[in-house]
Amino acid sequence: MxxxxxxxxxxxxxxxxxxxxxxxxxxxxxxxxxxxxxxxxxxxxxxxxxxxxxxxxxxxxxxxxxxxxxxxxxxxxxxxxxxxxxxxxxxxxxxxxxxxxxxxxxxxxxxxxxxxxxxxxxxxxxxxxxxxxxxxxxxxxxxxxxxxxxxxxxxxxxxxxxxxxxxxxxxxxxxxxxxxxxxxxxxxxxxxxxxxxxxxxxxxxxxxxxxxxxxxxxxxxxxxxxxxxxxxxxxxxxxxxxxxxxxxxxxxxxxxxxxxxxxxxxxxxxxxxxxxxxxxxxxxxxxxxxxxxxxxxxxxxxxxxxxxxxxxxTVLHYHANHAKYDDYYAKYDDYFNYYRRAFDVIYTVLNNHHVAFNVYYAAFNNHRTDFYGHEDFDVYASQIYHENNENKGAFDHRTQNYWEGRNDWYPHCCCTNGW
Structure with missing residues (x-):
């Protein structure tokens, strides 16, 4: 009320x-x-x-x-x-x-x-x-x-x-x-x-x-x-x-x-x-x-x-706020684990694409005469290049949001309530 x-x-x-x-x-x-x-x-x-x-x-x-x-x-x-x-x-x-x-x-x-x-x-x-x-x-x-x-x-x-x-x-x-x-x-x-x-x-x-x-x-x-x-x-x-x-x-x-x-x-x-x-x-x-x-x-x-x-x-609200603090901590810990897992996934994807790109690029170099100007290869190489950039950009954006979120959260939780 x-x-x-x-x-x-x-x-x-x-x-x-x-x-x-x-x-x-x-x-x-x-x-x-x-x-x-x-x-x-x-x-x-x-x-x-x-x-x-x-x-x-x-x-x-x-x-x-x-x-x-x-x-x-x-x-x-x-x-x-x-x-x-x-x-x-x-x-x-x-x-x-x-x-x-x-x-x-x-x-x-x-x-x-x-x-x-x-x-x-x-x-x-x-x-x-x-x-x-x-x-x-x-x-x-x-x-x-x-x-x-x-x-x-x-x-x-x-x-x-x-x-x-x-x-x-x-x-x-x-x-x-x-x-x-x-x-x-x-x-x-x-x-x-x-x-x-x-x-x-x-x-x-x-x-x-x-x-x-x-x-x-x-x-x-x-x-x-x-x-x-x-x-x-x-x-x-x-x-x-x-x-x-x-x-x-x-x-x-x-x-x-x-x-x-x-x-x-x-x-x-x-x-x-x-x-x-x-x-x-x-x-x-x-x-x-x-x-x-x-x-x-x-x-x-x-x-x-x-x-x-x-x-x-009061004690009542003190403990309630600490419970909220613990909840925030758990939430951001979950976020950390999420982004860590996301990083692993994205890194794996990027690495796989990088390996695949290197394989195709090597094949292209080895068979430059046969594949030069080949439409299918040009499209696939371009696709891999753009996927690399998009995935890296998404990863950087999520990482930036995560750390900015932590920097905003820490001074708010630890200063405004006098802890």
Missing amino acids: VRGPGTLLWLLPVLLAAVAGAEPKAYEGYAPCEMWMFPKTYFHAVTCRGFARVLMDTDEAEAMNMEIDRLLTDAHGTLANKPCLKVKTFFYDNTSLLFLKHNTEGNDLSYWITPKLEPSNEFIEFPDDSQWKSLGYKGYSPETFNGMSTEEKKTAICDPEIATYNAVEKLFHFAGKRIDMDGKELGGESLHRLNADGSCNADYELTRIDVTRQSKRLVSGIKEEILDSWRVPKSMSKKREYVVFNEAYNGYILFSLQSVNNPKQYYLLANSKADKNILDGWDVCFLRDYRVDLDELPEPYMLPESAEYKLRQ
């Missing part, structure tokens, strides 16, 4: 269907991710007091997780007296993340943008309240929000956990509201609409906007954001205790699932594909089991060191 500019992906059912029949291999049936897919990429493991930033360029996911655990353990001890926050993680730019602080108890909604993140493994703690910028709104549960008056709802946000941030437009999407970085409510419709009577639901679509997939259409506002968003439909959103949609970036999806063995435990899966425009197969792999004992939240984010680094294609 082609995901063109006008196509809205209803994502999660495809993902869950793809992994439902997975063979038990590693964690609850999911094989560990192969880390070569994340060149120069940092994983951000978020707790209620800060986040660990760790380079994903390791041999195995387990090595990355050990480094994360080390940083989280150290921070858990030194920051134990700091407030434990509830946050959501968003992309801000190629070197910074944005954290939205929220709850549903009537507290202020505010955000903090990290300084430029350095290329190093470290734990970065959240700053004190003075460095979080207030949006001027307070978060409430759907039940509380739906019981408010119209006036009260003007500064209230229903269910802020569903919030989405658009890093290109620099605005937040809440239920029924689009709000800029200064807390100003903007016109247009939010990705999360209120009901006609002004009430909100508890089953909104979980949505993420992929900043690497910006629509080229000459439209603005909500239309453009819909085109660039990945969404979970209401049928799955009703199971929000089961799934957390964390990230859509460069064709990669991060989502957290609730453990079937422990409802308080979540683990992280990565899902990806080679071409951001083609939905021809999903490759889901296990990245991390959250450390709830260290106050880790299911709010991770992975980000390349800079925009020049791209997340690589």
Whole structure:
């Protein structure tokens, strides 16, 4: 199925269907991710007091997780007296993340943008309240929000956990509201609409906007954001205790699932594909089991060191491309054998004709007087001469095409896919 500019992906059912029949291999049936897919990429493991930033360029996911655990353990001890926050993680730019602080108890909604993140493994703690910028709104549960008056709802946000941030437009999407970085409510419709009577639901679509997939259409506002968003439909959103949609970036999806063995435990899966425009197969792999004992939240984010680094294609497509490579290799090997056999045949034919021509030419010389000007001999000698040239020309042409084909194929197969 082609995901063109006008196509809205209803994502999660495809993902869950793809992994439902997975063979038990590693964690609850999911094989560990192969880390070569994340060149120069940092994983951000978020707790209620800060986040660990760790380079994903390791041999195995387990090595990355050990480094994360080390940083989280150290921070858990030194920051134990700091407030434990509830946050959501968003992309801000190629070197910074944005954290939205929220709850549903009537507290202020505010955000903090990290300084430029350095290329190093470290734990970065959240700053004190003075460095979080207030949006001027307070978060409430759907039940509380739906019981408010119209006036009260003007500064209230229903269910802020569903919030989405658009890093290109620099605005937040809440239920029924689009709000800029200064807390100003903007016109247009939010990705999360209120009901006609002004009430909100508890089953909104979980949505993420992929900043690497910006629509080229000459439209603005909500239309453009819909085109660039990945969404979970209401049928799955009703199971929000089961799934957390964390990230859509460069064709990669991060989502957290609730453990079937422990409802308080979540683990992280990565899902990806080679071409951001083609939905021809999903490759889901296990990245991390959250450390709830260290106050880790299911709010991770992975980000390349800079925009020049791209997340690589999946194991699924990697092996598919290698199968294609092997197929090409076998095909050209067959071509080589074919032309080698053709060469043998043509050489034999040419040689036979050459021998025959020499025999007749010798006979002609030996019996020049008898055969000179003989019509049959002249025709046959001319025929042999032309057949020699035609066969040699055909052989040269096929050989040239073969080698040109190999020269075109080799750089294409070995460079464009990063092998």
